[in-house]
Amino acid sequence: MKRSEWLFLVALLAALALVPLLASNLVINFLVTALIVALAALGWNILGGLGGQISFGHAAFFGTGAYVTELLQLRLGANAWAAAVAGIAAGALVGLAIGAAVFRARLRGSYFALVTLAFAEVLRILANALDVTGGASGLLLPLQPGAAHFQFDQRSVFAWIGIACVGAVLLLTRHMMNSRFGAHLAAVRENEDAARALGVDILATKLRAITLSAAITAAAGVFYVQYFLYLDANIGYGTWISIEALLAAIIGGVGTMAGPLIGALALHGLGELTRGFAGSITGIDLVIFGLLLVAAIAFAPAGIVGAWKRYVGGRRNA
Amino acid sequence: MSGGDAMLEVSNISRSFGGVRALGGLSLSVAQGSITGLIGPNGAGKTTMFGVISGFVAPDTGSVTYRGADITREPAHLRARRGIARTFQIVQPFAGLSVGENIAVGSYLRHAKPSEARARAEAVARRVGLGAMLDQPASALTVSGRKRLELARALATEPDLLLLDEVLAGLNPSEIRDILPVIHDIRASGVTILMIEHVMQAVMALCDDIFVMAQGRMIAEGKPDAVCRDPQVIEAYLGHGAAARMQEAGNA
Ligand SMILES: Nc1ncnc2c1ncn2[C@@H]1O[C@H](COP(=O)(O)OP(=O)(O)O)[C@@H](O)[C@H]1O
Ligand SMILES: [Mg+2]
Numbered sequence: 001m002k003r004s005e006w007l008f009l010v011a012l013l014a015a016l017a018l019v020p021l022l023a024s025n026l027v028i029n030f031l032v033t034a035l036i037v038a039l040a041a042l043g044w045n046i047l048g049g050l051g052g053q054i055s056f057g058h059a060a061f062f063g064t065g066a067y068v069t070e071l072l073q074l075r076l077g078a079n080a081w082a083a084a085v086a087g088i089a090a091g092a093l094v095g096l097a098i099g100a101a102v103f104r105a106r107l108r109g110s111y112f113a114l115v116t117l118a119f120a121e122v123l124r125i126l127a128n129a130l131d132v133t134g135g136a137s138g139l140l141l142p143l144q145p146g147a148a149h150f151q152f153d154q155r156s157v158f159a160w161i162g163i164a165c166v167g168a169v170l171l172l173t174r175h176m177m178n179s180r181f182g183a184h185l186a187a188v189r190e191n192e193d194a195a196r197a198l199g200v201d202i203l204a205t206k207l208r209a210i211t212l213s214a215a216i217t218a219a220a221g222v223f224y225v226q227y228f229l230y231l232d233a234n235i236g237y238g239t240w241i242s243i244e245a246l247l248a249a250i251i252g253g254v255g256t257m258a259g260p261l262i263g264a265l266a267l268h269g270l271g272e273l274t275r276g277f278a279g280s281i282t283g284i285d286l287v288i289f290g291l292l293l294v295a296a297i298a299f300a301p302a303g304i305v306g307a308w309k310r311y312v313g314g315r316r317n318a
Numbered sequence: 319m320s321g322g323d324a325m326l327e328v329s330n331i332s333r334s335f336g337g338v339r340a341l342g343g344l345s346l347s348v349a350q351g352s353i354t355g356l357i358g359p360n361g362a363g364k365t366t367m368f369g370v371i372s373g374f375v376a377p378d379t380g381s382v383t384y385r386g387a388d389i390t391r392e393p394a395h396l397r398a399r400r401g402i403a404r405t406f407q408i409v410q411p412f413a414g415l416s417v418g419e420n421i422a423v424g425s426y427l428r429h430a431k432p433s434e435a436r437a438r439a440e441a442v443a444r445r446v447g448l449g450a451m452l453d454q455p456a457s458a459l460t461v462s463g464r465k466r467l468e469l470a471r472a473l474a475t476e477p478d479l480l481l482l483d484e485v486l487a488g489l490n491p492s493e494i495r496d497i498l499p500v501i502h503d504i505r506a507s508g509v510t511i512l513m514i515e516h517v518m519q520a521v522m523a524l525c526d527d528i529f530v531m532a533q534g535r536m537i538a539e540g541k542p543d544a545v546c547r548d549p550q551v552i553e554a555y556l557g558h559g560a561a562a563r564m565q566e567a568g569n570a
Contacts, residue, residue, distance in 0.1 A: 178432055183419065183422055183423050187423045190412035193406070194406070194410035195412075196394040196395050197398060197404050197410075198398060198427060199475055202395070
């Protein structure tokens, strides 16, 4: 990636870090939510954007991260940070398991998308039905402010942790894109036959990608539960997060570094605005998301980042 | 051609697609250090044969032995690691990547470090005449550029056996003249080559041995000049009775 793009990202993260110092709780709440979606979308982008395997079921990883973190604390009295690590590991494991099932069967394209959706839905129905997950009434994590419990009185601390997480994942993504694994992933996305002929192990590459992707999206789930302290099946394993992770990455710019973050901010900015103007209409934000996706695909197939690059490139050449 | 120096031994391979028998129980061998030609009319099964050797097509019967190891059922990527590289007749660029990135996917096979893999890719690009195009998107290359890219990617894996599927097809005479020395040079560096080629001038100039296929069968093998005079080969290319007519024309 180019230096200018990287500088832009650093500047954006720094600007976001200033927001909690200046803004109201409402704005910080918006920012944290957008950061959670950005994190989920950054995870999605590894598999969907860089690897070309479009998933409709990243809720499976988000929910697993969230549930494992919450259940370990509630049922076993585990420390919140240890539970967070376990939640991320569990999400990665679910990713590996789904990947092993789906990629071994050589499912690609829309088949892959639909099967991932099915896995997430099965988990949602299970979480909704089982006692251990609190069933339909969900789970409430007791309020226990303190750094040792991964809970904070001030929302701004959550915002900063979220920004740090997004920054860390961006660094990881950049490192990955510049590595052999990144080259293999791009090769698999572009042409599997050519990749195989050059010695690329397609299955191993996809499994690595889905495991890493799932771990990052699970981290978003962990973060969600520590911030909101409440979880039920429709939050953890609901299609909303599968859709938002995918939309943020696509609207922001598939396969680009900055895309998922910019997409998440844009998506949530717009979501808030529409709720402000037409809050009484249920599901209006979904209508807006749909329109946004259609517009993105029609007018800016390379997303906001791609459109911006084209605009800047056009001005430079003019 | 027989003897202990065969690097690649393909024996009794057959393969059908639905009702079409693409390969009908044929064998060939490639001597270490040689350039071996595989020729024959369109639809003879040459590309399918490459698929069998490189692990893209599973044969119904027969075996593929590489350096004494039976690799008949081995996946394609493991054969690449063993040192077998192939190009595709219908070019398969990574269209969304740059020329340099395309080639680096190949060089990563032997060099895990990104800086090394990129340096190797650059060297290979220069070797095949793509040195000036490293940052261009692969999709922007001309036909000749894409053929060179196929060659470069395969070379970047540092193969011992290189399978070239019509790398000269679609090139004009001057482009062919440019690339022949590259192929010569690859062999000189110790790489064994098996090439499918229609350009007879190139086959005659480059190949030590030639196998001729027609309709899924091996109809001739031998040195280039002998193969060219073989009546069966002439008939396969020019049609039934052609050999006799040429004979008459020669006698008249
Ligand atoms: N994947 C496939 N499915 C069906 N038929 C195939 C397939 N691959 C090759 N064939 C058939 O096998 C025959 C040999 O094709 P091919 O190996 O491409 O010949 P050549 O390279 O000598 O021109 C042709 O009749 C072709 O249509
Ligand atoms: Mg062919």
